[in-house]
Amino acid sequence: xxxxxxxxxxxxxxxxxxxxxxxxxxxxxxxxxxxxxxxxxxxxxxxxxxxxxxxxxxxxxxxxxxxxxxxxxxxxxxxxxxxxxxxxxxxxxxxxxxxxxxxxxxxxxxxxxxxxxxxxxxxxxxxxxxxxxxxxxxxxxxxxxxxxxxxxxxxxxxxxxxxxxxxxxxxxxxxxxxxxxxxxxxxxxxxxxxxxxxxxxxxxxxxxxxxxxxxxxxxxxxxxxxxx
Amino acid sequence: xxxxxxxxxxxxxxxxxxxxxxxxxxxxxxxxxxxxxxxxxxxxxxxxxxxxxxxxxxxxxxxxxxxxxxxxxxxxxxxxxxxxxxxxxxxxxxxxxxxxxxxxxxxxxxxxxxxxxxxxxxxxxxxxxxxxxxxxxxxxxxxxxxxxxxxxxxxxxxxxxxxxxxxxxxxxx
Numbered sequence: 001x002x003x004x005x006x007x008x009x010x011x012x013x014x015x016x017x018x019x020x021x022x023x024x025x026x027x028x029x030x031x032x033x034x035x036x037x038x039x040x041x042x043x044x045x046x047x048x049x050x051x052x053x054x055x056x057x058x059x060x061x062x063x064x065x066x067x068x069x070x071x072x073x074x075x076x077x078x079x080x081x082x083x084x085x086x087x088x089x090x091x092x093x094x095x096x097x098x099x100x101x102x103x104x105x106x107x108x109x110x111x112x113x114x115x116x117x118x119x120x121x122x123x124x125x126x127x128x129x130x131x132x133x134x135x136x137x138x139x140x141x142x143x144x145x146x147x148x149x150x151x152x153x154x155x156x157x158x159x160x161x162x163x164x165x166x167x168x169x170x171x172x173x174x175x176x177x178x179x180x181x182x183x184x185x186x187x188x189x190x191x192x193x194x195x196x197x198x199x200x201x202x203x204x205x206x207x208x209x210x211x212x213x214x215x216x217x218x219x220x221x222x223x224x225x226x227x228x
Numbered sequence: 229x230x231x232x233x234x235x236x237x238x239x240x241x242x243x244x245x246x247x248x249x250x251x252x253x254x255x256x257x258x259x260x261x262x263x264x265x266x267x268x269x270x271x272x273x274x275x276x277x278x279x280x281x282x283x284x285x286x287x288x289x290x291x292x293x294x295x296x297x298x299x300x301x302x303x304x305x306x307x308x309x310x311x312x313x314x315x316x317x318x319x320x321x322x323x324x325x326x327x328x329x330x331x332x333x334x335x336x337x338x339x340x341x342x343x344x345x346x347x348x349x350x351x352x353x354x355x356x357x358x359x360x361x362x363x364x365x366x367x368x369x370x371x372x373x374x375x376x377x378x379x380x381x382x383x384x385x386x387x388x389x390x391x392x393x394x395x396x397x398x399x400x401x
Contacts, residue, residue, distance in 0.1 A: 005358065008339065012354075012358055014337075015337070016255075017254075019263055021249065023245070023250055024242065025245035025249070029271050032275045033241055188372035189374075204300065205300055
């Protein structure tokens, strides 16, 4: 029997052609599509204001050794005095906002963190997003307890973009990808953005960025600063 | 007016389904070997796609999105199946037998059966490369791995198919 690459191709075509599926969409599919669209439309409107904040939080905290604003890696031995929440998808100039109070979600986040014993500062508007001041002598941002509170218990709503961004070296990104994979979350190949950060498009995966399981694995278990 | 808009949307859904779902189903079938599951995966991928259609309009992008979604959904199924088999083995029972619900092609296609014995990544790499005709780079993007991993997955997969086949086949790459 000849089983060269053309044979494999022919075998795949043969079996694919033997599979039949009606081209008419079953009513249940149409109903599910309409339900999903309604839900997405409602969520999109609610989440618009916090798009940039959540994404940036992922960079600011997982990439805690990153110098805010310039894309360089800082000396890991230098304590960070603030977490910078930078908007990548909905920058201030894009949103047309000139300042003002933080979104309700951000305010709720801070209140929740304080209720859990983490004395963080009020959100402050910056040219590229928001900053929450954190005093490292008061709050251990490397601790699992802080990460659990920040990203699971008091987490902000998910970004509508579905992007997950890591401002880390390739080696640490690879380590992170392996870790989350071991915990059941397979990430797609990341793209590099213009700030040198690795961007994962989670819309092509089954990962629900709102799910506590994902946030716990991503921000607590596999956080590069605490992973084994 | 609202009825008109709803009808228009339903018509677009039906049109896109007819255009893309059967092909997505074929890919799902090659990845799982189970026609009923393949149909479920294709429908699930389609529903997910349509939920985002406002930002996806190009036919090529639709096909690409469905392909990636199918690959991820099938991987999820395989992972669950692997866990179930592991659980059964630990319990001392027989492993779950592979599915037998496949189109009747005479029951003598050893190559097809050999494909069914491959680990998921190898099987997916072979399907994407040899059925979907994707390049190694495109395949790597869909699978979320390095190009080198695709190369080794295809090579090992073909090798394992040869080893697993009844009879002394000769696979050339």
